[in-house]
Amino acid sequence: xxxxxxxxxxxxxxxxxxxxxxxxxxxxxxxxxxxxxxxxxxxxxxxxxxxxxxxxxxxxxxxxxxxxxxxxxxxxxxxxxxxxxxxxxxxxxxxxxxxxxxxxxxxxxxxxxxxxxxxxxxxxxxxxxxxxxxxxxxxxxxxxxxxxxxxxxxxxxxxxxxxxxxxxxxxxxxxxxxxxxxxxxxxxxxxxxxxxxxxxxxxxxxxxxxxxxxxxxxxxxxxxxxxxxxxxxxxxxxxxxxxxxxxxxxxxxxxxxxxxxxxxxxxxxxxxxxx
Numbered sequence: 001x002x003x004x005x006x007x008x009x010x011x012x013x014x015x016x017x018x019x020x021x022x023x024x025x026x027x028x029x030x031x032x033x034x035x036x037x038x039x040x041x042x043x044x045x046x047x048x049x050x051x052x053x054x055x056x057x058x059x060x061x062x063x064x065x066x067x068x069x070x071x072x073x074x075x076x077x078x079x080x081x082x083x084x085x086x087x088x089x090x091x092x093x094x095x096x097x098x099x100x101x102x103x104x105x106x107x108x109x110x111x112x113x114x115x116x117x118x119x120x121x122x123x124x125x126x127x128x129x130x131x132x133x134x135x136x137x138x139x140x141x142x143x144x145x146x147x148x149x150x151x152x153x154x155x156x157x158x159x160x161x162x163x164x165x166x167x168x169x170x171x172x173x174x175x176x177x178x179x180x181x182x183x184x185x186x187x188x189x190x191x192x193x194x195x196x197x198x199x200x201x202x203x204x205x206x207x208x209x210x211x212x213x214x215x216x217x218x219x220x221x222x223x224x225x226x227x228x229x230x231x232x233x234x235x236x237x238x239x240x241x242x243x244x245x246x247x248x249x250x251x252x253x254x255x256x257x258x259x260x261x262x263x264x265x266x267x268x269x270x271x272x273x274x275x
Contacts, residue, residue, distance in 0.1 A: 002026040002061035003211060006048055009036045010162075011169070015204045016066065017041050025212070028059050031069070049087040056098035064102040065095055065109050066211050073131065074169040075143035076110065081134035088138055098153045107219070108233075109156040109196070109264070111136035114257055119157070120265035121219035130255035152214045156207055159264055160224045162237065163200035171230075172237055179243050187251035191231025196223045209273050214231045219249055223264030226252030239250070 003020055003172060007013040008029030014036035020027045036041045044059070048069060050057060059065075067088075072078035074081060110132035112125050125156040127133045139155050146153035162172045178186050200205075231247070247271040 001064070001212070002028060002060070002062045004028045004030065004059050004065040005041075005065050006030050006065070008041070008043070009033050010046060010068060012200070012204065012207070013068045013166075014038070015164075015200060016068070016207055019204050019208045023212075028062055030059070033214075048091045049084070050095070054098045055094045056100055057089060059095075061099065064104060064211050064214075065092070065100055065105065066207070067092060067105045070106065072106075076129035078130060081130040085134045085137060089141055092138075092142055092221070093145050096149050100151055101153070102152040102211075102214055103142065103155055104154040104207075104239040105138065105142065107139055107155045108132065108135050108206075109157060109159050109262060111139065111140050111157070112262070115259050116261050116264045118225075118263055119221065121268070122207055123223075154210060154217055156210055157219055157223075157264065158203065158223050159196035159198060159221070161200055161203055162197055162233075163165045171234065175234070175238065175243065175245060183245065185246050185248045188234070188247040188249050189230070189246070189252050189254045190250060191234065192229060193254060193258050193261070194227040194229050194261035194263070196225065196227060196234075197233050198222070198224045206269050206273060210269065213272060218266050218268075220262030220268045220271055220272070221266055223266050225264055225266030225270075227261050227263040 003025055005013055005017050005027060008017050010032035017027055017029050018038045021040040022036045029037045029041040030044045030046055071080045071084060096103060109119060111122055111127050111133060111274055112119055113128045125136050127136050143153050162170055172246050173185055203222055210220050
Protein backbone atom coordinates (compact mmCIF):
# COMPACT_ATOMS: atom_id res chain seq x y z
CA UNK A 1 0.00 0.00 0.00
CA UNK A 2 1.18 3.50 -0.84
CA UNK A 3 -0.18 6.51 1.08
CA UNK A 4 0.21 10.12 0.01
CA UNK A 5 0.29 12.48 3.02
CA UNK A 6 -0.14 16.20 2.38
CA UNK A 7 0.91 18.67 5.08
CA UNK A 8 3.50 16.05 6.00
CA UNK A 9 5.81 18.48 7.80
CA UNK A 10 3.11 19.70 10.18
CA UNK A 11 2.40 18.93 13.82
CA UNK A 12 0.06 16.03 13.01
CA UNK A 13 1.41 15.15 9.57
CA UNK A 14 4.99 14.51 10.65
CA UNK A 15 3.83 12.11 13.36
CA UNK A 16 1.46 10.27 11.04
CA UNK A 17 4.26 9.82 8.50
CA UNK A 18 6.52 8.34 11.19
CA UNK A 19 3.75 6.00 12.39
CA UNK A 20 3.09 4.74 8.87
CA UNK A 21 6.80 4.26 8.19
CA UNK A 22 7.08 2.29 11.44
CA UNK A 23 4.33 0.04 10.04
CA UNK A 24 6.38 -0.47 6.86
CA UNK A 25 3.86 1.43 4.74
CA UNK A 26 5.17 3.13 1.61
CA UNK A 27 4.69 6.86 2.24
CA UNK A 28 4.88 9.74 -0.20
CA UNK A 29 5.11 12.89 1.91
CA UNK A 30 4.54 16.35 0.48
CA UNK A 31 4.85 19.83 1.95
CA UNK A 32 6.76 23.05 1.36
CA UNK A 33 9.52 22.07 3.80
CA UNK A 34 10.81 18.78 5.17
CA UNK A 35 12.72 19.29 8.44
CA UNK A 36 10.19 17.24 10.46
CA UNK A 37 9.49 14.54 7.86
CA UNK A 38 10.76 11.01 8.56
CA UNK A 39 13.70 10.15 6.29
CA UNK A 40 12.09 6.82 5.35
CA UNK A 41 9.28 8.56 3.45
CA UNK A 42 9.69 9.72 -0.13
CA UNK A 43 9.50 13.49 0.26
CA UNK A 44 8.31 15.73 -2.57
CA UNK A 45 8.60 19.48 -2.16
CA UNK A 46 5.74 20.97 -4.14
CA UNK A 47 2.93 23.49 -3.78
CA UNK A 48 -0.25 21.43 -4.17
CA UNK A 49 -2.19 24.60 -4.98
CA UNK A 50 -0.32 25.10 -8.26
CA UNK A 51 -1.96 24.07 -11.55
CA UNK A 52 -1.06 20.60 -12.79
CA UNK A 53 -2.80 18.32 -15.28
CA UNK A 54 -2.46 15.10 -13.31
CA UNK A 55 -1.51 15.05 -9.62
CA UNK A 56 -2.23 11.32 -9.43
CA UNK A 57 0.51 10.55 -11.95
CA UNK A 58 2.81 13.13 -10.35
CA UNK A 59 2.65 11.33 -6.99
CA UNK A 60 3.07 7.90 -8.66
CA UNK A 61 -0.43 6.52 -8.14
CA UNK A 62 -1.01 6.37 -4.36
CA UNK A 63 -3.65 3.98 -3.05
CA UNK A 64 -4.83 6.55 -0.51
CA UNK A 65 -4.39 10.30 -0.07
CA UNK A 66 -4.47 11.57 3.52
CA UNK A 67 -5.05 15.29 3.09
CA UNK A 68 -3.82 17.10 6.21
CA UNK A 69 -2.58 20.30 4.55
CA UNK A 70 -4.34 23.42 5.87
CA UNK A 71 -3.24 26.96 6.66
CA UNK A 72 -4.14 28.99 9.77
CA UNK A 73 -6.02 26.21 11.53
CA UNK A 74 -5.64 27.99 14.87
CA UNK A 75 -6.76 31.38 13.46
CA UNK A 76 -10.44 30.61 13.13
CA UNK A 77 -11.45 33.69 11.14
CA UNK A 78 -8.41 33.99 8.89
CA UNK A 79 -9.25 35.00 5.31
CA UNK A 80 -7.06 32.14 4.08
CA UNK A 81 -9.69 29.53 4.94
CA UNK A 82 -12.13 30.71 2.29
CA UNK A 83 -9.53 31.92 -0.20
CA UNK A 84 -7.81 28.49 -0.11
CA UNK A 85 -11.04 26.49 -0.31
CA UNK A 86 -11.23 26.24 -4.10
CA UNK A 87 -7.54 25.25 -4.25
CA UNK A 88 -8.12 22.34 -1.86
CA UNK A 89 -11.12 21.30 -3.96
CA UNK A 90 -9.18 21.49 -7.25
CA UNK A 91 -6.27 19.46 -5.88
CA UNK A 92 -8.40 16.68 -4.42
CA UNK A 93 -10.78 16.42 -7.37
CA UNK A 94 -7.79 16.30 -9.73
CA UNK A 95 -6.45 13.28 -7.83
CA UNK A 96 -9.83 11.55 -7.91
CA UNK A 97 -10.53 12.31 -11.57
CA UNK A 98 -7.21 10.79 -12.55
CA UNK A 99 -7.60 7.56 -10.61
CA UNK A 100 -7.38 7.94 -6.81
CA UNK A 101 -9.59 5.34 -5.12
CA UNK A 102 -9.55 6.48 -1.47
CA UNK A 103 -9.43 9.99 -0.02
CA UNK A 104 -9.22 10.81 3.70
CA UNK A 105 -9.38 14.45 4.80
CA UNK A 106 -8.81 16.00 8.22
CA UNK A 107 -11.94 17.66 9.53
CA UNK A 108 -12.73 19.58 12.71
CA UNK A 109 -15.48 19.78 15.30
CA UNK A 110 -15.64 23.49 14.46
CA UNK A 111 -17.58 22.62 11.29
CA UNK A 112 -20.50 21.64 13.54
CA UNK A 113 -20.80 25.03 15.20
CA UNK A 114 -22.73 25.60 18.42
CA UNK A 115 -23.95 22.23 19.64
CA UNK A 116 -24.34 20.51 22.99
CA UNK A 117 -23.75 16.81 23.41
CA UNK A 118 -22.19 14.00 21.39
CA UNK A 119 -21.45 14.63 17.71
CA UNK A 120 -21.96 11.75 15.30
CA UNK A 121 -22.00 11.51 11.50
CA UNK A 122 -25.63 12.63 11.35
CA UNK A 123 -25.24 15.77 13.46
CA UNK A 124 -26.33 18.89 11.58
CA UNK A 125 -23.58 21.41 10.88
CA UNK A 126 -23.93 25.15 11.28
CA UNK A 127 -20.35 26.48 11.50
CA UNK A 128 -19.77 29.84 13.16
CA UNK A 129 -16.22 30.62 12.04
CA UNK A 130 -14.50 30.91 8.66
CA UNK A 131 -12.45 27.84 9.55
CA UNK A 132 -15.56 25.79 10.23
CA UNK A 133 -17.37 27.11 7.15
CA UNK A 134 -14.46 26.22 4.85
CA UNK A 135 -13.97 22.75 6.30
CA UNK A 136 -17.69 22.00 6.13
CA UNK A 137 -17.91 23.18 2.52
CA UNK A 138 -14.93 21.01 1.54
CA UNK A 139 -16.46 18.00 3.28
CA UNK A 140 -19.80 18.30 1.52
CA UNK A 141 -18.35 19.02 -1.91
CA UNK A 142 -15.72 16.26 -1.88
CA UNK A 143 -18.17 13.70 -0.52
CA UNK A 144 -20.46 14.34 -3.51
CA UNK A 145 -17.56 14.27 -5.98
CA UNK A 146 -16.02 11.11 -4.51
CA UNK A 147 -19.34 9.25 -4.64
CA UNK A 148 -19.78 10.24 -8.29
CA UNK A 149 -16.32 8.87 -9.14
CA UNK A 150 -16.35 5.61 -7.15
CA UNK A 151 -13.74 6.91 -4.69
CA UNK A 152 -13.96 5.84 -1.06
CA UNK A 153 -14.43 8.91 1.15
CA UNK A 154 -13.35 9.41 4.78
CA UNK A 155 -13.68 12.58 6.80
CA UNK A 156 -11.58 12.39 9.97
CA UNK A 157 -13.17 14.86 12.37
CA UNK A 158 -10.70 15.94 15.07
CA UNK A 159 -11.40 17.57 18.42
CA UNK A 160 -8.93 19.02 20.98
CA UNK A 161 -5.33 17.80 20.88
CA UNK A 162 -2.67 17.81 23.59
CA UNK A 163 0.75 16.22 24.02
CA UNK A 164 4.17 17.13 22.55
CA UNK A 165 3.23 20.65 23.55
CA UNK A 166 6.52 22.37 22.82
CA UNK A 167 5.64 22.38 19.13
CA UNK A 168 1.87 22.77 18.77
CA UNK A 169 -0.44 25.77 18.90
CA UNK A 170 -2.80 24.55 21.61
CA UNK A 171 -3.46 26.14 24.99
CA UNK A 172 -1.07 23.57 26.47
CA UNK A 173 1.69 24.81 24.20
CA UNK A 174 0.96 28.40 25.22
CA UNK A 175 1.14 27.46 28.90
CA UNK A 176 4.50 25.79 28.29
CA UNK A 177 5.71 28.94 26.57
CA UNK A 178 4.51 31.09 29.48
CA UNK A 179 6.43 28.88 31.93
CA UNK A 180 9.52 29.16 29.75
CA UNK A 181 9.18 32.94 29.94
CA UNK A 182 9.03 32.59 33.75
CA UNK A 183 5.47 33.87 34.04
CA UNK A 184 3.60 32.86 37.18
CA UNK A 185 0.04 33.33 35.92
CA UNK A 186 -1.72 32.48 32.68
CA UNK A 187 -4.76 34.49 31.45
CA UNK A 188 -7.71 32.15 31.13
CA UNK A 189 -11.42 31.97 30.38
CA UNK A 190 -13.98 30.66 32.89
CA UNK A 191 -12.85 27.15 31.91
CA UNK A 192 -16.37 25.77 32.33
CA UNK A 193 -16.84 24.55 28.76
CA UNK A 194 -16.44 20.79 28.31
CA UNK A 195 -14.52 19.38 25.36
CA UNK A 196 -13.21 16.14 23.92
CA UNK A 197 -9.43 16.02 24.52
CA UNK A 198 -7.21 13.47 22.81
CA UNK A 199 -3.47 12.93 23.19
CA UNK A 200 -1.53 13.44 19.96
CA UNK A 201 -0.24 9.86 20.04
CA UNK A 202 -3.78 8.48 20.29
CA UNK A 203 -4.91 10.80 17.50
CA UNK A 204 -2.10 9.66 15.21
CA UNK A 205 -2.93 6.02 15.96
CA UNK A 206 -6.59 6.60 15.11
CA UNK A 207 -5.89 8.56 11.92
CA UNK A 208 -3.39 5.99 10.67
CA UNK A 209 -5.58 2.99 11.36
CA UNK A 210 -8.56 4.71 9.74
CA UNK A 211 -6.74 5.25 6.43
CA UNK A 212 -5.19 1.79 6.43
CA UNK A 213 -8.65 0.27 6.00
CA UNK A 214 -11.52 1.04 3.60
CA UNK A 215 -14.54 -0.63 5.18
CA UNK A 216 -15.50 2.11 7.66
CA UNK A 217 -16.11 5.27 5.63
CA UNK A 218 -17.77 8.67 5.80
CA UNK A 219 -17.40 10.91 8.84
CA UNK A 220 -15.18 9.27 11.46
CA UNK A 221 -14.65 11.06 14.75
CA UNK A 222 -11.01 10.76 15.82
CA UNK A 223 -11.51 11.48 19.50
CA UNK A 224 -11.64 10.18 23.06
CA UNK A 225 -15.44 10.20 23.28
CA UNK A 226 -15.24 11.68 26.80
CA UNK A 227 -16.09 15.31 27.68
CA UNK A 228 -14.07 17.09 30.37
CA UNK A 229 -14.08 20.76 31.39
CA UNK A 230 -11.29 22.93 30.06
CA UNK A 231 -10.34 24.04 33.57
CA UNK A 232 -10.17 20.46 34.86
CA UNK A 233 -8.00 19.34 31.96
CA UNK A 234 -5.63 22.29 32.14
CA UNK A 235 -5.32 22.11 35.93
CA UNK A 236 -4.54 18.38 35.55
CA UNK A 237 -1.96 19.17 32.88
CA UNK A 238 -0.22 21.77 35.06
CA UNK A 239 -0.09 19.39 38.03
CA UNK A 240 0.90 16.35 35.95
CA UNK A 241 3.87 18.19 34.47
CA UNK A 242 4.90 20.00 37.66
CA UNK A 243 4.52 23.44 36.09
CA UNK A 244 4.77 26.44 38.40
CA UNK A 245 2.00 28.59 36.99
CA UNK A 246 -1.56 29.42 38.01
CA UNK A 247 -4.59 30.08 35.85
CA UNK A 248 -5.99 33.62 35.97
CA UNK A 249 -9.68 32.77 35.59
CA UNK A 250 -11.99 35.21 33.79
CA UNK A 251 -9.19 37.21 32.20
CA UNK A 252 -10.60 36.36 28.77
CA UNK A 253 -14.31 35.99 27.94
CA UNK A 254 -15.60 32.65 26.71
CA UNK A 255 -15.97 32.66 22.92
CA UNK A 256 -19.65 32.96 21.93
CA UNK A 257 -19.34 30.15 19.37
CA UNK A 258 -17.88 27.63 21.85
CA UNK A 259 -20.40 25.05 23.06
CA UNK A 260 -21.03 24.37 26.78
CA UNK A 261 -20.32 20.65 26.25
CA UNK A 262 -19.30 19.03 22.97
CA UNK A 263 -17.59 15.73 22.29
CA UNK A 264 -17.33 13.00 19.68
CA UNK A 265 -19.32 9.82 19.35
CA UNK A 266 -16.45 7.35 18.98
CA UNK A 267 -18.31 4.20 17.87
CA UNK A 268 -16.81 4.16 14.38
CA UNK A 269 -13.20 4.71 15.43
CA UNK A 270 -13.57 2.04 18.13
CA UNK A 271 -14.74 -0.37 15.44
CA UNK A 272 -11.64 0.47 13.37
CA UNK A 273 -9.07 0.13 16.14
CA UNK A 274 -10.78 -2.91 17.65
CA UNK A 275 -11.49 -1.34 21.03
